[in-house]
Amino acid sequence: MATATRYVGKPLKRKEDPRLIQGAAHYVDDIELHGALHLGIVRSPYAHARIRSIDTARARNAPGVLAVLTAEDVRAIGPIPCAAQIPDLKPAPRLVLATDTARFVGEGVAAVVAADRYRLRDALDLVEVDYEALPAVVDPEKALRKDSPRVHAGLADNVAYRWELEGGDLKKAFRQADRIVKLRITNQRLIPMAMEPRAVLARFEPGEDRLTLWSSSQIPHILRTQIAAMLKFPETGVYVIVPEVGGGFGSKLNVYPEEALACHLAMKLGKPVRWTETRRENFLCTIHGRDQIAEMEFAVKRDGALLGLRARILADLGAYYQLLTPLIPTLTGLMIGGCYRIPSLRVEITGVLTNKMATDAYRGAGRPEATYFIERSMDYLAAELKKDPVELRRKNMPLPKEFPYATATGLIYDTANYQGALDLALKKVAYKKLRRDQAALRKKGRWIGIGLSSYVEICALGPSSAMPAGGWESATVRIEPTGRVRVLTGSSPHGQGEETSFAQIAADFIGVSPDDVTVVHGDTSAVPYGIGTFGSRTLAVGGTAIYHCLEKLRDKLLKIAGHLLQDDPVKLELRDKKIFLKRDPKKSIALGEVIGAAYTAKTLPAGVAPGLEATDFYEPSNFTFPFGTHVAVVEVDPETGGTKLLKYVAVDDCGKVVNPLLVEGQVQGGIAQSIGQVFLEEAVFDEQGQLLTGELMDYAVPRAADIPWIESFRTVTPTPVNPLGAKGVGEAGTIGATPALVNAVVDALAHLGVRHLDMPLKNERVWKAIREASAPAAGKGKRSK
Amino acid sequence: MGVEIGVQVNGKTCQNEIEPRMLLVHYLRDVLGLTGTHIGCETTLCGACTVLVDGRAVKSCTMLAVQADGSEITTIEGLAAAPEAAGGLHPVQEGFWEKHGLQCGYCTPGMILTAVQLLHDNPNPTRAEIRRALAGNLCRCTGYQHIVEAVEYAAKKLRARKR
Numbered sequence: 032m033a034t035a036t037r038y039v040g041k042p043l044k045r046k047e048d049p050r051l052i053q054g055a056a057h058y059v060d061d062i063e064l065h066g067a068l069h070l071g072i073v074r075s076p077y078a079h080a081r082i083r084s085i086d087t088a089r090a091r092n093a094p095g096v097l098a099v100l101t102a103e104d105v106r107a108i109g110p111i112p113c114a115a116q117i118p119d120l121k122p123a124p125r126l127v128l129a130t131d132t133a134r135f136v137g138e139g140v141a142a143v144v145a146a147d148r149y150r151l152r153d154a155l156d157l158v159e160v161d162y163e164a165l166p167a168v169v170d171p172e173k174a175l176r177k178d179s180p181r182v183h184a185g186l187a188d189n190v191a192y193r194w195e196l197e198g199g200d201l202k203k204a205f206r207q208a209d210r211i212v213k214l215r216i217t218n219q220r221l222i223p224m225a226m227e228p229r230a231v232l233a234r235f236e237p238g239e240d241r242l243t244l245w246s247s248s249q250i251p252h253i254l255r256t257q258i259a260a261m262l263k264f265p266e267t268g269v270y271v272i273v274p275e276v277g278g279g280f281g282s283k284l285n286v287y288p289e290e291a292l293a294c295h296l297a298m299k300l301g302k303p304v305r306w307t308e309t310r311r312e313n314f315l316c317t318i319h320g321r322d323q324i325a326e327m328e329f330a331v332k333r334d335g336a337l338l339g340l341r342a343r344i345l346a347d348l349g350a351y352y353q354l355l356t357p358l359i360p361t362l363t364g365l366m367i368g369g370c371y372r373i374p375s376l377r378v379e380i381t382g383v384l385t386n387k388m389a390t391d392a393y394r395g396a397g398r399p400e401a402t403y404f405i406e407r408s409m410d411y412l413a414a415e416l417k418k419d420p421v422e423l424r425r426k427n428m429p430l431p432k433e434f435p436y437a438t439a440t441g442l443i444y445d446t447a448n449y450q451g452a453l454d455l456a457l458k459k460v461a462y463k464k465l466r467r468d469q470a471a472l473r474k475k476g477r478w479i480g481i482g483l484s485s486y487v488e489i490c491a492l493g494p495s496s497a498m499p500a501g502g503w504e505s506a507t508v509r510i511e512p513t514g515r516v517r518v519l520t521g522s523s524p525h526g527q528g529e530e531t532s533f534a535q536i537a538a539d540f541i542g543v544s545p546d547d548v549t550v551v552h553g554d555t556s557a558v559p560y561g562i563g564t565f566g567s568r569t570l571a572v573g574g575t576a577i578y579h580c581l582e583k584l585r586d587k588l589l590k591i592a593g594h595l596l597q598d599d600p601v602k603l604e605l606r607d608k609k610i611f612l613k614r615d616p617k618k619s620i621a622l623g624e625v626i627g628a629a630y631t632a633k634t635l636p637a638g639v640a641p642g643l644e645a646t647d648f649y650e651p652s653n654f655t656f657p658f659g660t661h662v663a664v665v666e667v668d669p670e671t672g673g674t675k676l677l678k679y680v681a682v683d684d685c686g687k688v689v690n691p692l693l694v695e696g697q698v699q700g701g702i703a704q705s706i707g708q709v710f711l712e713e714a715v716f717d718e719q720g721q722l723l724t725g726e727l728m729d730y731a732v733p734r735a736a737d738i739p740w741i742e743s744f745r746t747v748t749p750t751p752v753n754p755l756g757a758k759g760v761g762e763a764g765t766i767g768a769t770p771a772l773v774n775a776v777v778d779a780l781a782h783l784g785v786r787h788l789d790m791p792l793k794n795e796r797v798w799k800a801i802r803e804a805s806a807p808a809a810g811k812g813k814r815s816k
Numbered sequence: 817m818g819v820e821i822g823v824q825v826n827g828k829t830c831q832n833e834i835e836p837r838m839l840l841v842h843y844l845r846d847v848l849g850l851t852g853t854h855i856g857c858e859t860t861l862c863g864a865c866t867v868l869v870d871g872r873a874v875k876s877c878t879m880l881a882v883q884a885d886g887s888e889i890t891t892i893e894g895l896a897a898a899p900e901a902a903g904g905l906h907p908v909q910e911g912f913w914e915k916h917g918l919q920c921g922y923c924t925p926g927m928i929l930t931a932v933q934l935l936h937d938n939p940n941p942t943r944a945e946i947r948r949a950l951a952g953n954l955c956r957c958t959g960y961q962h963i964v965e966a967v968e969y970a971a972k973k974l975r976a977r978k979r
Contacts, residue, residue: 044913051921052909052928054852054892061851148842149835226856226864226922226956277854277922278956310857526920526957692916696958700919703959727861727954735947735960764959 037606038535038545042692046545047530056275059230059245060307067232067303068097069151070293073141073158074315075133078167078386078720079180082131082160085141090157095150097300099158100142100292102130108291109261111351114253114499115358120192123183123384125351127261127288133162134182134350135388136721137315142292144304167386167720171324171347174383182350182384191348191382192357196364198439199375201330204339208330214411217789218400218769220322220347220714221707222724223393224732227277228308229317231289233297243270244294247277249284250563251523253354253500255555257286262294273553276525280704281392282317283525284565285354314725319714320393322347323360325367325404330375335416335423339375342367342404348382349389355396356389357382358499362397362489365440369405370449370487370658371427376439386720392565394704395765398488406484406770407787410777414786420774421457424485425450431748444487444656445750445758448684452746453485456660456682459744465664473782478667479677480779483660484771490685490759491655491752492566503650504568505559506576508537508584510643512630514608514623516541516548521561522573523553527761528693529569533577535689536755540581541588542605542622559646567657567759570689575753576649583645592625594636655750655758659683661702661767665775672798674710674776676739683763684746687756691745694760698743701764707733708765709772713791780804821885825850826894834881840874841865843881844891852892852925856954863953866926867891873933875926875952892925895932900974907973908932908966917966919957927953931967939975941967 050056075082087099110124128139141158145151166180173179174189182189205211232245242264248254251273259266276283289306297304308317323346330339344367346360364378413420428449429436436444462481469479493502505521518533534548541548551557561573585605592610593600596618604613611619628634632641664678681698688694711731715723724730749756769790776792777785783804788796818833825848832847844850844867853876856864860878867876868890890898895906904910908931911917918924927950934941934949941949946967947960955963 045916047921048913048918051918051924052892052905052912053896054850054925056921057851058854058922060855061845063849063851148846149837224956226862226920226954227854228856276920278920280956307855310859310862526918528919696916696919696962699959699961700957701959704956726859727857728859732954732956734954735950735963736944738947738960740943741959741961 036539038538039689041535041690043531043535043545043690045528045531046534047528058227058275058277059232059247062232062245062274064232064234064303067305068144068146068300069148070289070296070304070306071143071151071155072139072289073143073155073160075129075136075138075140077133077162077164078136079165080133080162081165082129082133082140083163084161086159087141089159090143090154093154093157095146096143096154097146098144098296101140102126102128105292105295108295111288112257112286112354113352113356114354115352115356116499117192117194117357120357121186123191123351127291135386137312137388139288144296144300169385169716169718169720171345171383171385174385182386189384191384194361194364194380195378196440197377198441199339201339201341201375201377204330204375208338209333210331210416212329212331212412212415214327214408214787215324216327216404216407217324218321218403219790220390221320221393221712222314222714222730223280223282223317223320224313225278225280225282228310228313229283229287229289230307231293232303232305233293234303235298235301240268241270242268242294242298243272244290245272245274246290247283248273249279249523249525249565251553251555252521252560253563254286254290258291258294261291271555273523279525280394281320281396281565284392284563285318311726314730315722316388318353318391319349319388320390321400322390323363323400327404327408329408329412331412331416335418335426337371337373337427340368340373342378344378344380346380346382347385347387347390349385349387351389353389353391355499356391359390359392359397363401365442366398366401366489367405368438368440369402370447370485372429373439387716394701395762396566398762399766399769402484402486402488402766403769406486407773410774411786414781420483421462424483425453442489443653445653445752446748447487447656447658448746448748449485449658452658452682452684453660455744455746456662456680459680459682459742460662460664460678476669478669478779480665480667480775480777482663482665482771482773482775482778484767484774485660486767487656487658488762488766489654490567490657490762491571491651492568493654494651501562503562503648504573504576505561505646505648506573506580507559507644507646508577508580510541510584510626512626514543514547514626516543518548518550518577519558520550520552520573520577521559522569523564524569525564527569527697528690532570532689532693533574536574536577537581540585542608567761571655571753571755571757571759572649572651574755574757576647578754579647579649580645584643587639587643588625590636590639591628592620595620595625595628595634651752653752655686655752657683657685657758657760657763659763659767661771663771663775665772665779667776667779667797669801672794672801674792674797676706679739680742681767682744682746683760683767684748685760685763686748686750686758688745689755689757695743697760698764699741701762702741702768703733703738704765705768705772706738709769709790710792711737819882821882823884824888826891827897836882838881839877840879840881840884841876844876850891850893854922854925856922863926863930864923866929866953868929868933873930892928895928900977906932908935908970910973911966911969915962915966915969917958917963923953923955927955927963931970934967935971935974940971
């Protein structure tokens with residue numbers, strides 16, 4: 032940064048915390064509007080059923096009920112939008128209420144509005160739906176069979192799309208290979224489970240023709256545009272406000288039926304309408320994540336050099352497309368080669384429809400899958416080739432001087448020092464000693480496993496050419512006449528702490544304290560049109576838009592100050608609310624005086640317009656590619672298959688850091704979600720498509736005692752893509768950690784011949800693997816799988 | 817059909833006629849307007865709705881408001897009025913701010929009140945004891961490490977004050 036960084040780089044306490052720790056913050060459900068009605072949805076208990084009839088009479092006549100709607104009544108509302116542009120994507124449109132067929136458990140079939148939540152709860156039970164159950168498509172592999180029932184009767188089969196990506200000469204690679212190594216890996220379906228369930232509040236003011244929608248969302252502007260389109264209401268009359276959001280992780284990067292229904296009903300009934308998701312609904316009908324099966328096939332030389340990779344990925348999309356559903360697996364395809372030199376590569380993705388809720392972006396969105404597949408494979412390859420997993424990785428990593436590095440998938444990795452992060456991680460765990468200890472303990476009957484993962488992720492999404500709805504971000508920065516700085520961001524942070532980090536950047540530029548800066552986000556009538564928060568983009572892309580605004584404002588301040596001081600602006604510096612001559616700091620003018628001059632506009636230099644406001648729409652020239660190495664040490668109990676995480680070291684490189692405290696928080700939280708995926712979490716469906724892990728009693732989100740002390744370190748390799756040098760860190764933990772953890776467990780069982788296990792590694796699964804591998808059955812010996 | 821209840825909430829006497837089936841959390845949020853207490857699961861599993869009922873941490877989503885009749889309730893809004901706060905923030909609130917013990921903040925009020933009870937019962941807990949005590953409170957953002965540090969910070973501060 033051009034100015035001295037007083038605040039950037041410092042672990043400042045968060046500006047957003049005082050309201051949050053005192054219960055004074057407002058999430059959607061905390062907003063009170065006089066006379067607000069409560070909306071509830073009657074949902075299909077079947078994964079696949081024909082709706083024969085719906086009898087709403089009893090519900091309609093129940094006390095406190097104002098309206099009961101079925102699909103008939105909301106025909107005018109457009110379908111749920113999908114922004115993904117995939118060639119030959121089969122149509123699978125979802126309406127806000129199911130018309131004649133319900134296609135997943137939880138799909139809405141009727142909407143009820145009542146005066147309060149208790150009356151609503153009573154009335155929901157009074158809607159009688161006559162269903163004819165149809166055979167459900169649950170298993171994504173069976174869904175591909177010719178004789179499988181179809182999710183959408185109008186489609187020839189359950190294949191939503193096939194997508195391919197190829198680079199380099201794969202045939203040659205397989206011809207030249209000493210070994211061809213294959214591995215099948217699954218990345219199970221997960222429930223994002225943000226702590227705040229989704230919530231919506233809609234108000235219509237007919238006099239002003241104004242429709243205001245409060246929603247717990249990551250994309251206020253995209254939501255506004257889509258709601259306007261769905262309801263055919265002028266976008267200029269739609270006001271979306273995203274107040275405090277209690278976690279998103281991608282699950283609120285979407286447009287959902289309840290948002291449109293609440294708006295429609297608020298207009299119809301002339302009163303505000305609120306909908307609050309129950310946790311059960313959150314499990315059933317907020318998007319799910321992951322759910323991919325990969326067949327990895329490597330062409331390798333005996334010395335470990337990777338020549339080629341063919342990856343076939345089957346992605347379970349669910350019954351319909353939400354905003355980005357079909358796109359997510361293609362991100363897996365782009366990143367499948369990880370941080371390695373793989374000269375030739377072919378990815379084939381099959382997106383398959385099943386009778387489940389849609390999958391979509393969940394923290395990492397396709398990249399945790401890619402990293403898991405490649406990093407799990409690296410350990411598998413190391414075992415097959417009898418190499419140390421560290422050395423196999425090192426051999427195939429491009430060197431720092433090779434960057435920018437073009438991958439076979441067509442990406443340009445910006446900057447990296449993979450070896451640096453790897454070396455630091457190894458040093459922090461004392462790798463060689465750890466391996467010796469492991470061998471010694473194994474002799475004593477203790478099974479310790481060491482797992483590594485060297486990852487690269489694709490962040491700061493991204494150049495608009497590669498993004499479905501544009502990948503730029505906007506900002507306006509205004510210095511108010513009193514000297515307060517207002518930063519308006521088109522992005523919409525929700526817990527990551529950008530009210531603080533943006534204030535740090537602004538404070539450095541304008542020469543004020545972060546306390547003088549207010550960051551505004553989420554209110555579409557207050558901030559310029561923006562894209563939103565996802566893909567580790569808020570700081571790297573949104574922050575850069577702010578940076579550009581600040582540059583313009585600082586230049587303007589210096590220009591005005593130069594005029595007032597009768598000196599050349601380039602000789603001036605701005606710090607501590609003063610503008611002074613660099614060579615003679617005593618010659619100065621107070622910042623407030625210069626701001627005053629900008630507003631009173633009586634002493635401005637020629638050609639300088641009044642006011643102190645700048646707006647920027649920043650279009651990134653490339654993605655950024657953060658990277659790192661994580662190491663996990665796990666002990667497996669030979670008797671029970673129980674796993675205990677003994678040590679976790681993370682080395683992450685997210686480029687330059689604005690606030691290290693926030694980075695630590697992001698890393699630790701992401702790793703905890705990975706620990707959840709590896710050991711605890713899995714969306715399990717029965718053959719009828721019922722979600723068996725449909726609430727917190729059955730779906731095990733990690734608790735405080737499930738997480739070990741995480742030792743977090745950083746290397747710093749700035750990106751040249753943006754002036755902040757920041758790459759993004761929001762998803763590093765979920766991208767880097769799963770393979771390290773699974774590799775550690777498999778490594779603990781390596782002496783039994785176990786080479787691979789699929790997540791989640793619950794005691795039972797590990798115990799079975801131990802039993803099978805240890806069974807003295809004739810001819811079985813040591814398994815290679 | 818209404819039932820009269822009387823409770824002390826954050827030091828204030830509240831008398832209301834409510835439906836017998838009304839949950840305590842809805843009473844606090846909808847009737848009294850104390851929206852700092854959040855609802856995360858309605859099934860006692862996530863802890864977002866934790867409040868102190870007669871000094872004990874209780875998940876208010878599975879307690880009926882009528883069961884609280886005659887009791888003293890502290891919600892997050894009232895915590896800064898506790899004597900430990902000494903006119904400012906409660907040391908546990910302070911710890912969460914100092915140690916970056918929150919991100920989205922949704923679990924935070926419940927997490928803080930559970931920690932208050934822990935430190936009341938055990939002024940000098942080990943890290944393992946803190947993690948065990950917070951087992952009924954889920955957080956999806958932080959990975960808990962900064963929360964553990966926040967509680968350690970508060971414990972130290974509270975012990976120092978008692979000396």
